Amino acid sequence: MNFYEEIGVKPLINASETYTKLGGSLLHPRALEAMRQAGERFVDMEQLMDAVCARAARWTRNAAAFVTSGAAGGLVLSAAALLCGPDEAALDRLPDTSALERDEILIFDGAYRERIPYWRLVGLSGAKLVAVAPSLGAMLGAINERTAGVFLFAGSLYEEDLPACERAVPALKRAGARVVVDAAAQLPPASNLWRYTQELGADLCVFSGGKHIKGPQPTGLIVGDARLIRACRMAACPNARVGRPFKTGKEELAGFITALEIFLAESEHERYARQLEMLARLGSMLREGAPVGVEIKKTGRLGTEQPLLYVTLPAGKTGAACNAFARALPQPVDLGVFPPEFGFPENMIFLNAYNLEPGEIPAVAEAVCAYVALR
Numbered sequence: 001m002n003f004y005e006e007i008g009v010k011p012l013i014n015a016s017e018t019y020t021k022l023g024g025s026l027l028h029p030r031a032l033e034a035m036r037q038a039g040e041r042f043v044d045m046e047q048l049m050d051a052v053c054a055r056a057a058r059w060t061r062n063a064a065a066f067v068t069s070g071a072a073g074g075l076v077l078s079a080a081a082l083l084c085g086p087d088e089a090a091l092d093r094l095p096d097t098s099a100l101e102r103d104e105i106l107i108f109d110g111a112y113r114e115r116i117p118y119w120r121l122v123g124l125s126g127a128k129l130v131a132v133a134p135s136l137g138a139m140l141g142a143i144n145e146r147t148a149g150v151f152l153f154a155g156s157l158y159e160e161d162l163p164a165c166e167r168a169v170p171a172l173k174r175a176g177a178r179v180v181v182d183a184a185a186q187l188p189p190a191s192n193l194w195r196y197t198q199e200l201g202a203d204l205c206v207f208s209g210g211k212h213i214k215g216p217q218p219t220g221l222i223v224g225d226a227r228l229i230r231a232c233r234m235a236a237c238p239n240a241r242v243g244r245p246f247k248t249g250k251e252e253l254a255g256f257i258t259a260l261e262i263f264l265a266e267s268e269h270e271r272y273a274r275q276l277e278m279l280a281r282l283g284s285m286l287r288e289g290a291p292v293g294v295e296i297k298k299t300g301r302l303g304t305e306q307p308l309l310y311v312t313l314p315a316g317k318t319g320a321a322c323n324a325f326a327r328a329l330p331q332p333v334d335l336g337v338f339p340p341e342f343g344f345p346e347n348m349i350f351l352n353a354y355n356l357e358p359g360e361i362p363a364v365a366e367a368v369c370a371y372v373a374l375r
């Protein structure tokens with residue numbers, strides 16, 4: 001009997017996103033095999049961490065890298081590194097920052113703060129968060145002798161009413177500030193793994209390992225400046241400091257670095273074409289099966305290089321009800337629902353092939369068509 005059958009939990013088809021609440025993404029058999037092998041032997045974890053991080057840095061064309069439990073853990077560790085640098089005594093005291101000269105981290109104020117509350121996690125380090133009016137001038141003016149650094153959140157949806165990272169990172173660097181970019185979900189293209197740091201000049205950049213890289217769900221990557229990366233590592237497990245809870249085991253390290261290798265070796269063009277082909281098939285099945293409008297979008301919702309299929313349901317139907325219906329089917333399917341605050345029509349859903357297998361397409365189409373046919 002399969003594990004999920006035994007425990008009584010029904011697996012679902014993911015036609016929505018690399019959502020953590022669905023399990024992020026699926027592991028390649030080679031990544032799973034690496035995890036199994038890693039789990040069979042004891043090792044010196046410092047040596048394993050050295051080897052994995054050195055590869056991650058080289059492969060992502062960065063000076064240094066650190067593998068942690070997720071982008072969220074990466075945000076806290078990056079903040080700790082901005083606050084303390086590689087200073088053991090200062091790191092020991094976090095989240096108490098009372099002895100630090102620079103204890104403030106600046107973030108932009110704006111609508112994105114409702115949409116992605118991850119910025120709150122920066123405060124777990126002990127940093128005092130200061131929200132600054134969403135203009136570059138205001139941010140440059142807000143930098144003062146208590147500023148440890150600035151955190152920016154990348155993604156077209158978040159940057160809508162904020163200065164774009166392209167402009168903000170170089171300007172903040174010229175003003176002498178240290179900058180961390182949260183680019184957790186900004187993949188593909190893989191070149192974003194070095195773009196924010198190597199091209200735009202950010203000191204650190206944070207990615208999810210369990211989303212588009214398809215590593216184990218509890219993994220994440222911090223890349224950038226070697227001294228700050230050293231501080232991140234000092235703040236983290238196995239040290240009993242602020243980052244101790246963000247533990248990665250030998251299995252996660254093995255799974256992550258194998259997944260990263262596979263992600264970087266894959267042709268982005270072929271991966272995109274494969275998704276496009278699946279979405280085109282899905283679109284024609286939907287058009288044949290129900291009175292819906294379908295449109296292929298060339299980029300993901302955060303501006304990533306990932307096609308999406310937008311489906312307009314007949315008037316009176318809602319994306320939320322459609323998804324509730326699909327999730328309750330004998331073979332549950334998760335469809336992309338736009339959160340209300342994003343301002344899309346209520347009767348629109350999005351479908352994403354990043355985590356779909358070609359064989360799952362009929363089930364996705366049938367779920368939507370069966371919902372539309374309800375009276």
Ligand SMILES: *Cc1c(COP(=O)(O)O)cnc(C)c1O
Nearest residue numbers: 070071072073118184185208220
């Ligand atoms: C998903 C996400 C995170 C959290 O990433 P984990 O790897 O799940 O910890 C942080 N920031 C942004 C913008 C995200 O999209």
